[in-house]
Every structure is written in C-alpha cells, then in structure tokens.
Amino acid sequence: MGVKRHPMGELIREDRMPHIFCPGCGIGATISNIAEALTEVKDEIDLNKVAVVSGIGCSGRAAGYFWLDGFHTTHGRPIAFATGLKLSNPDLNVIVFSGDGDLTTIGGNHLIHGARRNMDLIVICINNFNYGMTGGQMGATTPSHTKTTTSIYGNYETPFNLPALLTACGANYVARWTSAHSHYIKRSFLDALKKEGFRFIEVISACPVNWGRRNKLRTGKDMVKFFLEHTVIKENPDPKDALIQMDTPILCGVFADRNAPGYMRAMRECLSSKVGISEFRGDGKVELPEDKEKEKKTLEIPKPKQIKEVKIKLAGLGGQGIALLGLIIGRAACVFDGNEAAYTQEYGAEARGGASASCVIISSEKIDFPYVKKPDVMVIMAQGAFRKYRKDIQPNSVVFIDKDLVKPSNLPEGVKAYAVPATRIAEQVGRTVVANIVMLGFISALTDFFSLEAVKAALKMSVPKGTEEFNLKAFAAGYEYGEKVKKGEIV
Amino acid sequence: MIKKRMLLNLDKLKIPKGKPIVFAERCKGCGLCIEYCPKQVLSFSDDYNEKGYHYPVIPPEKEGECIRCGFCRQVCPDFAIYVEDEN
Numbered sequence: 001m002g003v004k005r006h007p008m009g010e011l012i013r014e015d016r017m018p019h020i021f022c023p024g025c026g027i028g029a030t031i032s033n034i035a036e037a038l039t040e041v042k043d044e045i046d047l048n049k050v051a052v053v054s055g056i057g058c059s060g061r062a063a064g065y066f067w068l069d070g071f072h073t074t075h076g077r078p079i080a081f082a083t084g085l086k087l088s089n090p091d092l093n094v095i096v097f098s099g100d101g102d103l104t105t106i107g108g109n110h111l112i113h114g115a116r117r118n119m120d121l122i123v124i125c126i127n128n129f130n131y132g133m134t135g136g137q138m139g140a141t142t143p144s145h146t147k148t149t150t151s152i153y154g155n156y157e158t159p160f161n162l163p164a165l166l167t168a169c170g171a172n173y174v175a176r177w178t179s180a181h182s183h184y185i186k187r188s189f190l191d192a193l194k195k196e197g198f199r200f201i202e203v204i205s206a207c208p209v210n211w212g213r214r215n216k217l218r219t220g221k222d223m224v225k226f227f228l229e230h231t232v233i234k235e236n237p238d239p240k241d242a243l244i245q246m247d248t249p250i251l252c253g254v255f256a257d258r259n260a261p262g263y264m265r266a267m268r269e270c271l272s273s274k275v276g277i278s279e280f281r282g283d284g285k286v287e288l289p290e291d292k293e294k295e296k297k298t299l300e301i302p303k304p305k306q307i308k309e310v311k312i313k314l315a316g317l318g319g320q321g322i323a324l325l326g327l328i329i330g331r332a333a334c335v336f337d338g339n340e341a342a343y344t345q346e347y348g349a350e351a352r353g354g355a356s357a358s359c360v361i362i363s364s365e366k367i368d369f370p371y372v373k374k375p376d377v378m379v380i381m382a383q384g385a386f387r388k389y390r391k392d393i394q395p396n397s398v399v400f401i402d403k404d405l406v407k408p409s410n411l412p413e414g415v416k417a418y419a420v421p422a423t424r425i426a427e428q429v430g431r432t433v434v435a436n437i438v439m440l441g442f443i444s445a446l447t448d449f450f451s452l453e454a455v456k457a458a459l460k461m462s463v464p465k466g467t468e469e470f471n472l473k474a475f476a477a478g479y480e481y482g483e484k485v486k487k488g489e490i491v
Numbered sequence: 492m493i494k495k496r497m498l499l500n501l502d503k504l505k506i507p508k509g510k511p512i513v514f515a516e517r518c519k520g521c522g523l524c525i526e527y528c529p530k531q532v533l534s535f536s537d538d539y540n541e542k543g544y545h546y547p548v549i550p551p552e553k554e555g556e557c558i559r560c561g562f563c564r565q566v567c568p569d570f571a572i573y574v575e576d577e578n
Contacts, residue, residue, distance in 0.1 A: 004512055006570050017570055018542070023519035028568025036565075182565045220521035220568070 011035040011047070011067050019065055020058075024220015026179025026205030027059050027126055033185040034097070034124065035066070041190065050093045053082040055102035058133045059126040059205075062097040076107030079114040082121050088282025090264050093122070093193065100127040100141040104160055108140075115169035118197040120262040122189070125162065125200065128207035136210030143244045147214040162202050163255040164239035172197030174256040176242065178204040178227040181252065188254065197262035204250065307339065309363035310449050311372045315389040316381030318347060318356045321436030325379070326358030328440060328458045329450065333362040335461075336454035342370040355388040362449050377447070379439060380406050381422065400443055402435070418446055420481055429474045437463075437471050438478035445482025509559030509574040513547055517571035520544030524563035524572050532557050547572065 006014060012035050021028045038047065047068065054063040056075040063070035073081040082094045096103075103111050103125050114121060130148045131137040138148040138155055141162070145154040166174045173192050177184045185203060192199035206212065206223035217223045230249050237253040244250055261269065264280075272278045312329065316322040323345050334341035340363050347356035359372035378393055379400045380386045386406050393399060396414035403419035411417065420442040426435040437459065444455050456472065463471045498504070511524075511533065518540055524547050525533045533547040540546050549557070557574060564573045 004514075004575075006514070007564070007573050008570065012570055014570070017514075018517040018519065019569065021568060023544070024521035024523070025568055028570070029566060032565070032567065032570060180566075220523055221526050224523060224526075224566070 008032065008035040008039060010042075011038055013065050013067055016065060020061055022207075022209040024206055024208040024223065025058070026128065026203065026207070026223075027062065029179050029182060030124065030126060030185060030203050030205065031062055031065055031097075033182045034095070034189055037186045037189040037193075038068075040186075041193065045093060045193070049091050050095065051082075051085060052095050052097050053078045053085065054096070055098040055107065056133075057099035057102045057131070058128070059097060059099040060102060076102055076105075077110060078102065079107060079110040079119070079121065079123065083114065083117075083119050084282075086120055086264070087280075090120075090279075090281055094120070096121055096123040098123075098125065099132075100125060100129075100162075101131045101139050104162065105140045112165070112169050115166050115171040115198045115200065117263045118170060118172055118260055118266070120196050120198070120264050122192050122199045123201070124189075125202045126205045127162070127202055128205040128211060130207065130211045132207050132210045136207075136214065141244075142211075143246050145246060146211070148211065149214075159244060161239070161243040162200075163242040166198075166200045167239045167256040170198075170260065171200045171256060172258050172260055172262065173199035173254070174202075174239070175200070175254045176202040176204065176250075176252050178231055178250070178252065179206050180224045180227040181231075181233075184233070184252070191254075191257075195259070196265060197258075197260060204244075306364050307362065307449060309361065309365065309367070310377060311375045312360045312362070312377040312379065312449075313357060313372050313375035313389070313392060314360070314379040314381075315355065315357040315385035316379075316436075317384055318354045320381050321433065322356055322381065323347075323358050324462060325436040325440055326360045328455065328462045329362070329443075330360045331462060332450040332455040332458035333360075336457045337450050339364050339450075340367050342367045344370050344372075355382070355385040357385070357389060379443065380408075381435065381439065383407060398447075400439065400446075402439070418442070418482075418485060420478065420485070422478065425477050425481060426474060429477055430470065434471060434474035437474040438481075441475040441478025441480075442482040442485075445479045446486060505578070507559040508555065508577040509557040510577050511547070511549060511557055511563060511572055511574050514571045515540045515546040516542075517569050518544055518546035519569050519571075520546065521568065522547075523566040523568070527562050527566050529560060529562065530556050530558055533563065 051069040052063045052066050053071040053073060054060045055073055055078040063072050071081055078096045078098045082096045086094045127141050129142050131139050136149045138151040141159045142148055142155045143159055147154055163174050163176050173195055175188045188201055206220055208220045208223050212218060212223050217226050231252050232249045233252045237251050237255055239255045242251045267280060314322050314326050326343055330341040330343040333339045342361045345358045348354035361367050374394050377398045381402045382405050393412055395412040399415055399417045401408060401419050402423055403421040404424055422435040422438040423432060425438045426432050459471055459475060460468045532549055532553045534550055535545040536548040559574050561574055
C-alpha cells in the first residue's frame with residue numbers, strides 16, 4: 001500500500017504542508033473549501049485554465065499552496081495583475097485570493113475599480129479584522145471597539161462595510177460568509193464560477209492568534225463557535241445592514257446577484273462592430289480583419305538610407321505641436337525610411353503654454369540610449385523654450401528657430417542658426433497651428449536626415465484625417481522657404 | 492394503533508462506515524475536528540508530533556464508530572485529516 005494522500009491532493013501542494021498558517025486559522029479552511037469546490041467541477045472546467053492570484057499578507061501565501069497556476073503579486077495589486085491576466089488570456093478563470101489589508105486598504109482603489117468595470121474575476125477576500133502577518137495591527141476592517149496591537153483601548157473608527165461598498169460599485173455577485181461556513185463558501189464559489197463579471201466573496205476568517213487573543217477568543221475553537229453563534233444568514237439581505245458590529249450578529253448571505261455584462265463581454269459587444277475583431281486576446285491569437293494586406297503594402301520598406309546617428313531636440317511651448325513634430329520626424333525615419341529612431345518627450349504639467357521638448361534620435365544603427373543630452377540639431381519655436389533649453393545648445397551644432405518668436409542671444413561658438421518665420425507663414429497659409437508643419441518643411445529642405453517622400457507619408461499618417469491637404473500645403477510653404485534660404489536668397 | 496412514521500426502506504439503508512486518517516505531522520492541534528465530530532470519535536493524542544502539538548487519534552473503544560460524514564475534513568484548516576471509505 002502506497003503513501004496515503006489527502007483527497008484534495010490533486011489541488012493542494014501536499015509537499016509544502018504543514019503550511020505557515022497559525023493553529024485554527026481560517027485561511028486554511030477556506031483554501032480547503034475552494035479546493036473542494038474545484039474538485040467537484042473538475043470535469044466541467046479545465047483546471048489548467050484556472051489561475052490563482054494573490055497579494056501580500058497571510059492569505060497571499062494561498063497561491064503557493066494550490067496545484068494551479070499561481071501569481072504572488074506585489075502588495076495591494078492582485079486585482080490589477082489579474083485584470084491583465086484575464087485580458088491577455090480570456091480563457092482563464094482567474095481567482096484572486098487575498099486578504100482584507102491587501103485588497104481593501106492598500107489596494108482599495110483596484111478593488112473599487114475592478115468592481116466598477118465588472119472585470120471578470122472571482123475575488124475571495126479573507127477578512128480577519130487586522131493585519132495578521134505584521135503582528136495584528138488595526139486596519140480598515142477592524143470592527144469598532146475591538147482591540148488590536150495599535151488600538152489597545154478599542155478601535156474608535158468605523159470599519160468598511162464591504163458588501164455595501166462592492167454592491168454600490170456594481171459587482172455582479174457579492175456574498176459574505178465566515179470561515180466556519182465551509183459548505184456555504186463552497187456553494188457560493190460554485191455559483192460564482194458560473195457567472196461572469198466581478199464576483200466578490202468575503203470570508204470572515206478566524207484569526208485566533210492576533211485578533212482573537214486580544215478579544216477573548218483565544219483559540220480557533222472559540223472563534224468558530226463565535227462565528228456560528230454571532231452570525232445570521234438571510235435570504236436577500238440588505239447590504240446596508242452588513243456593517244460588522246460586535247454587539248449585533250454579523251449578517252451573512254448573498255448581497256448581490258446580478259447578470260450585468262462582464263468587462264470582456266461589454267468590450268466585445270462594443271468593439272466588434274467598430275473594429276471588426278470579434279475576439280480580443282493579448283497572446284497574439286487574434287484574427288485581424290481582411291484589411292491586413294492593404295497595410296502591408298504601405299509598410300513595404302524601401303532601401304534604408306545610411307546615415308550617421310543624429311540627435312534632434314525640439315523645444316517649444318505646449319500646444320505648438322512639438323511632440324507631433326518629433327513624432328513625424330521619427331516616423332519618417334523609422335517607418336518610411338527604414339532606419340532606426342527613438343523618440344522621447346518631456347513636458348510640464350500644463351497642457352498649453354509651458355515649455356516642452358521632444359527628442360528624436362535617428363540612426364542606421366541600433367539606438368542604445370533614447371535620451372538626448374547633447375543634441376546635434378536643436379529646433380526652438382518659442383522664447384520661453386529658448387530660455388529653458390539654451391544650456392543644451394552645443395558648440396558647432398545646428399539650430400532652427402522661429403524668426404519672429406525667438407530672439408537668440410549668447411549662442412555658443414560655431415552654431416549655425418537657420419531662421420524661419422514659421423508662425424507667420426502658417427498664418428498666411430490659414431491657421432497658426434500648422435507652424436510646426438511649416439518648420440518641418442523648412443527642416444527637410446535644409447537637412448537630409450530623411451527623404452522627402454518619407455516625411456510626406458509620415459505627415460499624412462500623423463495628422464488628423466481630413467486635414468492632410470492643408471498640412472501638406474503648410475509643409476510645401478515651409479519647404480519653399482527653406483529652398484530659398486539654401487540658395488542664399490533669404491538670410 | 493398508530494404506526495410510527497418511519498422510512499419505508501429503512502432496513503435497506505446502511506449506515507456508512509469510515510475511518511479517519513490523520514497526517515499527524517501536519518496537525519497544529521486546533522481541535523476543530525474533535526469539537527465538530529458528531530459521534531465524538533476523535534480525541535487528542537497523548538504524544539506530540541514533531542512541532543509539539545497533540546494530534547487527534549481514535550481511541551480503541553471508539554474504533555468503527557465513524558459514520559463518514561466528513562466534517563473533520565471540512566473544518567480542518569491544515570489538510571491533516573480525511574475519512575476513508577470502509578464499506
């Protein structure tokens with residue numbers, strides 16, 4: 001006769017037993033109930049497609065005790081990780097198994113927004129009324145007038161009413177049980193498994209060593225007895241009454257059971273008609289609509305023109321289109337000329353008016369470092385930006401400026417400055433906003449970092465639909481001015 | 492004579508029999524299985540496991556009284572006990 005195995009040995013990592021939980025802890029019992037539920041449905045669902053995500057804390061250890069794909073994530077972020085997991089592989093049944101400190105305090109916003117989105121997750125929240133792993137401190141779920149290490153005279157705060165919070169946020173399924181209600185947890189989990197959207201099961205868990213010890217419930221037995229005596233299970237309970245108080249019984253039951261569309265279904269319904277993709281996955285198994293070949297044609301790359309590494313820094317005020325200018329240059333060099341390009345931006349908190357800059361590096365070789373410290377080419381489109389970025393102008397570099405807006409002074413030695421009245425030309429073309437495009441035309445006339453066709457194609461790709469003609473007109477005006485400067489007609 | 496209400500197939504029903512199997516080295520001595528055994532089959536052992544806890548045992552006089560309800564497995568937080576089918 002071989003070694004005896006626990007009936008849940010298929011799902012529980014017996015090699016890691018005994019687990020770290022204290023004697024009488026409710027987390028072990030809850031893991032056991034979930035495992036039992038999963039064993040019951042193992043013929044209906046593929047256990048290879050079930051993943052357990054947990055955060056930090058005692059219950060964070062749970063992911064490591066399941067023989068399932070697991071993910072032990074950073075503190076407070078299991079729902080964020082699980083959301084990514086579900087989005088990239090919608091076939092998975094993602095279970096978030098974490099504690100109250102992890103889910104409701106440090107990760108409170110993830111919880112709220114997960115429920116608001118109705119993200120397709122099952123969240124099992126082990127609520128043990130305190131921060132157990134760190135020594136029993138008071139948390140957001142500690143009931144009023146109970147003692148913890150940091151509330152030795154009794155907690156005078158009001159705890160979260162989690163069922164009410166989650167119901168208000170729009171979760172599809174909200175239930176609360178205690179760790180003594182093993183059968184209910186199992187049934188509730190099986191119900192949740194059949195549904196979609198955000199399913200939240202709060203398990204009030206025995207913590208005899210940290211919370212119970214300070215509240216006259218010294219052993220696991222005492223706590224289970226307390227849970228059985230001090231709970232009421234109601235059908236269709238009102239979440240408003242679910243606040244945990246020590247003098248009134250704890251309300252348990254299923255607080256919300258809705259069938260609102262989950263996130264994945266809502267996304268599919270909304271986007272499939274618009275984009276033509278019926279299934280959204282992150283693992284590259286998506287079938288794109290028939291448009292694919294058309295795009296390929298545009299993306300056929302001509303022979304790359306060999307150029308040395310050029311670092312371009314573009315500076316101006318927010319709203320002048322500095323970022324777009326950099327983007328077009330980068331796209332022209334990278335997408336349409338077949339070279340390498342790296343593009344970074346820097347800007348303040350202001351949407352309009354603050355000095356901002358973008359940096360583009362163009363090279364035939366691979367680019368190792370994306371940031372520009374010593375630019376070879378500076379483009380400056382406003383005096384404020386000139387003040388801020390003058391220190392970056394290197395000796396013997398090339399500077400393009402807006403003739404009317406920038407009055408350069410104290411330029412380093414050997415700097416070659418080209419000026420164009422970009423804003424004035426743009427005004428003549430029709431609208432001031434295209435000053436950056438005029439500048440682009442000017443730059444492409446005077447430099448050979450990218451081909452004319454490439455920059456025109458990149459321009460068409462980057463500007464809003466319907467304004468291509470107008471932008472090309474502005475580009476042509478800038479280009480013309482640049483040609484004149486090149487020939488020496490204008491200084 | 493009033494007939495006592497009884498199941499018609501009572502004589503055909505068998506009381507299930509089981510045998511609790513304890514993984515002594517996993518037990519942490521919380522005593523939940525002993526508390527919630529409806530037949531009070533289990534009791535604490537005299538000796539310790541390697542962590543220093545008393546684990547549940549079936550005393551010789553209670554041998555064969557287990558009815559395989561599985562409560563002990565359900566309440567055990569440590570995966571240290573389950574019931575084997577004896578029938």
